[in-house]
Amino acid sequence: MQISDEMKPYEDKPREECGVYGVYARGRDVARLTFFGLFALQHRGQEGAGIVTCDGEVAWVHKGMGLVPQIFDEESLRPLRGHIAIGHNRYSTTGGSNFRNTSPYLIESIDGPLGVSHNGNLTNTFALRTMLLKRGVGLSSTTDSEVITQMLAAPPETWLDGDLMDVDGDYLDVWQHRIKAVMQVAEGAYSLTLLTRNGLYGVRDPLGMRPLCLGKLGDQGWVLASESCALTTIGAEFVRDVEPGEIVKIDDDGVHSIIGKQSERRAMCIFEYVYFARPDTHLEGQSVHAVRQQLGRQLAIESHVDADIVIGVPDSAIPGAIGYSQQTGVPFTEGFTKNRYIGRTFIQPDDQLRKDSVKLKLNTLSDNLRGKRVIVVDDSIVRGNTSGPIVSLLRSAGATEVHMRISSPPIKHPCFMGVDMATHKQLIAYNLSVEEIRQRIGADTLQYLSIDGLQKAVMAGLRGKEHGHCNACFSGKYPVAIPQWLFEDEADAPVIGAWGQ
Ligand code: SF4
CATH class of the missing domain: 3.40.50.2020 (Rossmann fold)
Structure with missing residues (x-):
C-alpha cells in the first residue's frame, strides 16, 4: 500500500527515495545481517523492501510492500542462503508504488544471476527505456532501477568497446566491464549494490549524489550501506565512503577498486545533512x-x-x-x-x-x-x-x-x-x-x-x-x-x- 501525503497529513518533509545494502561474508547468515541493515535504514524508504542472496551459483529473493519487519520473518529469511546478499528499502518517484516496482531486482543473465539495488534517480530514464524497448528488451515495471538492471544484463556491443583493463593493467571481470559501460550513458543519481556469481559490487555515480559507504565485518566479511549507521548495527566497522565514480568489487580476495567514470565535480545531496541521513551517520x-x-x-x-x-x-x-x-x-x-x-x-x-x-x-x-x-x-x-x-x-x-x-x-x-x-x-x-x-x-x-x-x-x-x-x-x-x-x-x-x- 502506498503511504500517500493524504495519509500522512501530519508530515511536511521530503522523502528520501531509497536505502541500499550489501553483505559479503562466508560463514555468516547474510540474509539476517541484511535484514538488520535494512532495519537501520528504514528512514530511507518505507513503502517496500527486499533481500536477494546468492551462494555463487543460485540466487534467492524475498521482497514485499511495507516496513522491513512486516515483510520478513524467520520463515521468509530461512530460504535466503549463500554468502552474498543485497537489500533495498524503497520509496517511489520513477515508477509508482506497487509490488512490481519493489527492489532489489533479480534476473538471470547470460553470466548468471544479477541482483540490483538502486538509490537515486536517473535523469535520462526515458531515453534509456526507449532504447531498451527498441532492442526488444521487455520491461515488467516502470522504474529506472529495472532499466539499470537490463542495461547491465545486456549492454549494446558498442558500449563494451572500452578498456578491458584497469589502470594497474589488471583485467576487468565481465561485470566490472559492463558496469563501466553503463556508467558512460547513465545520467543522474545512482548508488548501487549489485550481486552476481562473481561477488558483491558497489557503484556510485560520478558526482556522488547519493551516499554509499564500505565497512568491514570481522576478519573476512565486507558490507556496503547507504549510511554508516547501518554498519555499526551489525557490528561492522566503517572503512571509507565509496568514492564518486568508483566501482568496488568484493570477493574472497577482498576489495578491488576501479574508476568507472571520472568527474572533476562533486554534488552530494546537501539535504542528506539537513534531514535525510540518520544523525549517527x-x-x-x-x-x-x-x-x-x-x-x-x-x-x-x-x-x-x-x-x-x-x-x-x-x-x-x-x-x-x-x-x-x-x-x-x-x-x-x-x-x-x-x-x-x-x-x-x-x-x-x-x-x-x-x-x-x-x-x-x-x-x-x-x-x-x-x-x-x-x-x-x-x-x-x-x-x-x-x-x-x-x-x-x-x-x-x-x-x-x-x-x-x-x-x-x-x-x-x-x-x-x-x-x-x-x-x-x-x-x-x-x-x-x-x-x-x-x-x-x-x-x-x-x-x-x-x-x-x-x-x-x-x-x-x-x-x-x-x-x-x-x-x-x-x-x-x-x-x-x-x-x-x-x-x-x-x-x-x-x-x-x-x-x-
Ligand atoms: S540537494 Fe539536490 S539532490 Fe538533494 S534534495 Fe535538493 S535537489 Fe535533490
Missing part, C-alpha cells in the same frame, strides 16, 4: 549530528531574536535547536513529545482529526512553554501544511511569542535526483515570500538559513577538503541536465544544466 568524514548543530549555530548568527527558550521540532530539528542555543545562550528545552509510531499507521484520520492532524504526531509540554517567548527550530518547510498547526499548538500551550527558525533555506525547486520533493506548485516557498509564509503560519517572526550559511555550516567540518554539493532544491541550479518535460511548469524551469556549488 557519518558523511564525507563528518558526523551528521554535528553538522545539524552547526546549522543551528549558523542560523542563530543570521537570525537571532530575543526569547526565553529554544525548542526543536522532534526528532530531526533537535540538534539544530541545541546548536542555536549554544550560539546564543538562550536555554534549550523540550517543547514537544512525539508519537514515534504514527508513521506506521495506515488508518486515515477522519475529517475532524485531519484538521488537527499534527496533534496525532506531536503533543506539547505545556509546563515548559507557558508564559515563554519561544524560538522553535525546524529543519525544513516543504508544503507548509504542518508549520501553522505547530505554531498554534505552541500558542495553545501558553507561549507568548513564537519565532520560527528553519535550519535550511526556502525550498523553491523540485528534485529529480532521487528525492520526492513535490512540484513547483506544491512548494510553499516557490509560491509565497517569507513574509507571506509567516502570515500564513501565524508566527511572530520567521527566518530561514541562507544558502551561503548552509554551505558554510556543512563545509566547517570538512576543513577545506574539496567537496561540492547539490543544493538545487534551494538554488534552482541543477548539477545535471534536467529534461525540460520533467518540469511541471516549463515557463518557470531553471537554467538547464546550470551548476550550483
